[in-house]
Each structure stands twice: as structure tokens, then as C-alpha cells.
Amino acid sequence: xxxxxxxxxxVKIEEPLSKHITMKVGGRAKYFVVVETIEKLKELLSFLDxxxxxxxxLGGGSNIIFSDNGFDGVVIVFKxxxxxxxxxxxxxxxxxxxxxxxxxxxxxxxxxxxxxVGIPGTIGGALRGNAGAMGAExxxxxxxxxxxxxxxxxxxxxxxCEFRYRDSAFKHNADIILRVWFTFAxxxxxxxxxxxxxxxxxxxxxxxxxxxxxxxxFTNVQVKNLTSEIKNKEEIPKEFFEKGIIPTGxxxxxxxxxxxxxxxxxxxxxxxxxxxxxxxAKTQDILDLIELIKEKVYTIYGINLEExxxxxx
Numbered sequence: 090x091x092x093x094x095x096x097x098x099x100v101k102i103e104e105p106l107s108k109h110i111t112m113k114v115g116g117r118a119k120y121f122v123v124v125e126t127i128e129k130l131k132e133l134l135s136f137l138d139x140x141x142x143x144x145x146x147l148g149g150g151s152n153i154i155f156s157d158n159g160f161d162g163v164v165i166v167f168k169x170x171x172x173x174x175x176x177x178x179x180x181x182x183x184x185x186x187x188x189x190x191x192x193x194x195x196x197x198x199x200x201x202x203x204x205x206v207g208i209p210g211t212i213g214g215a216l217r218g219n220a221g222a223m224g225a226e227x228x229x230x231x232x233x234x235x236x237x238x239x240x241x242x243x244x245x246x247x248x249x250c251e252f253r254y255r256d257s258a259f260k261h262n263a264d265i266i267l268r269v270w271f272t273f274a275x276x277x278x279x280x281x282x283x284x285x286x287x288x289x290x291x292x293x294x295x296x297x298x299x300x301x302x303x304x305x306x307f308t309n310v311q312v313k314n315l316t317s318e319i320k321n322k323e324e325i326p327k328e329f330f331e332k333g334i335i336p337t338g339x340x341x342x343x344x345x346x347x348x349x350x351x352x353x354x355x356x357x358x359x360x361x362x363x364x365x366x367x368x369x370a371k372t373q374d375i376l377d378l379i380e381l382i383k384e385k386v387y388t389i390y391g392i393n394l395e396e397x398x399x400x401x402x
Contacts, residue, residue, distance in 0.1 A: 116159025
């Protein structure tokens with residue numbers, strides 16, 4: 090298999106996934122392939138599908154963790170960072186970082202993706218999770234998406250992506266995102282830069298720095314999606330219900346869980362919806378903290394939290 094995979098890109102065997110995950114945890118990938126072009130990526134996917142080999146795309150590693158047992162298949166990293174700006178449309182390959190795309194669009198005087206300047210990871214990963222910040226989301230500006238599906242390359246519309254809060258069809262199907270087209274509006278360049286700086290300053294102020302993490306562990310609670318009655322409702326600020334969103338960080342913080350450690354993993358003391366690696370954490374340490382948080386929040390508030398990070402067992 091090693092020799093066959095080399096025709097598609099650079100191959101590593103038994104590669105430590107902790108080197109490629111922002112949380113710095115996880116076992117080893119049986120095969121780790123770095124692909125440089127979209128053509129080679131399509132060929133590799135077809136090759137693997139034809140042989141029934143399990144595979145997974147890995148972007149910037151900022152919203153995913155692998156089990157301590159690793160991945161018994163092929164982990165693929167797509168390195169084509171093409172980002173083309175034509176008038177108000179931006180064509181970007183899934184391997185491009187969200188930060189680079191934000192900078193490219195801002196340099197062209199386009200508005201609508203300033204929030205991306207503070208988001209780690211790649212466009213492919215951001216699209217899959219309908220990433221967002223400061224009230225904006227990927228779905229707001231996506232025009233269409235090129236995907237690999239069952240041996241075919243297809244273009245699908247924004248509507249077909251089935252975007253929801255921190256969710257999309259790509260979280261529930263086997264489509265591989267190849268590239269995305271966005272449509273933005275033109276504005277004065279200085280206005281765009283000002284908004285981007287505000288985003289960065291907000292993230293620096295509110296999010297933990299200095300320790301490896303994978304960003305927000307859980308999605309915030311959408312009040313309209315709750316299927317059961319909230320317990321101890323009077324303890325939750327009314328403003329959250331008025332906005333329709335209960336910040337998960339607030340729920341965790343209210344239970345006094347900030348700073349709790351299991352092994353080398355800790356619930357951040359700065360933002361309770363972050364778990365940080367404070368020293369040689371194992372994936373199992375993080376999973377144990379996740380279960381502890383979910384159990385406590387359900388017991389006190391009757392709310393079932395949903396993970397925002399992808400967990401690969």
C-alpha cells in the first residue's frame with residue numbers, strides 16, 4: 090500500500106497524529122498522505138474507495154481529536170491553498186486556511202469574512218462545521234461547493250449544504266469538500282481592516298492562549314431546539330432566553346467546573362467551553378472531561394450538550 094500511495098503525494102507510515110492536531114493528542118495514523126493538487130486528491134479518493142480503504146480528511150487539526158489508538162487507515166492532508174479573487178467572488182480550495190482567505194478578501198476590499206481572520210483551520214473544516222464568529226457564519230456568503238461523492242465530482246448549492254448552527258450536511262454524509270465559491274460585497278478597505286482587528290481583539294480577550302486546545306468543545310445551546318424542559322431555569326439569565334442562545338461556557342462555569350483536571354487535560358480557567366492540554370494529556374483525559382461536563386450540565390439543567398469538535402475513535 091505504501092508504494093501505491095506514493096503516486097498521489099508524500100506518504101508517512103505510523104505518523105503521530107498529535108503532531109498535526111492543535112490539542113496535541115491522539116495515536117498514530119497507519120498511513121498519512123500529504124496531497125499537493127486537487128487532481129491528485131480526486132485520484133487518491135477514487136483509489137481508496139475502489140479498495141475499500143478507510144480514510145479521513147484532516148485540515149488544520151483545530152476542531153478534531155483522534156483516539157489514543159490512532160486511525161487504522163489513511164489520513165489525508167490537502168495542501169493546495171489556492172485562493173482566487175475575481176471582482177466580488179472568491180474561489181478557494183479546501184486546503185486554504187480561513188485566515189489566509191480572510192486576508193485575501195479583505196485586501197480586495199470585500200466584506201463578509203472579516204471574522205475568519207481569527208479562526209484557525211482550513212476552509213474545508215470551517216465549511217463542514219458551518220464555523221462562525223461575531224454573529225456571522227460560513228453559510229452567509231457561500232455560493233456553491235465542489236465535492237467528491239461516490240467517485241463523482243459535483244457542484245452543490247448553498248441550500249444543498251443544509252447549513253444549521255455549527256452544522257451542515259457534510260457532518261452527516263461522506264462528501265469530501267474540494268473547493269468553495271463565495272460571494273461578498275465591496276466596501277472601503279479601511280472599514281474591513283477595522284472590523285477584522287475588532288474580531289482579533291475580542292478573541293484574544295476571551296479565549297485561552299498558551300496551552301494547546303481544539304477551540305470550543307460544545308456548541309452553544311439553541312433554546313428553540315431543546316426537546317425537554319430546562320431545570321433550574323430561574324438561575325439562567327433572562328437575556329440568554331431573549332437572544333435564544335445559552336452560552337455553554339456560562340453553563341459549565343456556573344457549575345464551578347473551571348480549572349478541573351483529569352490527567353493532563355483541564356477545563357480552561359479563562360473560558361469554560363475550552364479544554365486545554367496542560368501537560369502530556371491523552372485523548373481519554375479529554376473524553377473523560379467531556380463526559381463529566383455533559384453529566385453535570387444534564388443533572389443540574391436538564392440540557393444535553395452537543396460536541397462541536399469532531400471525535401474520531
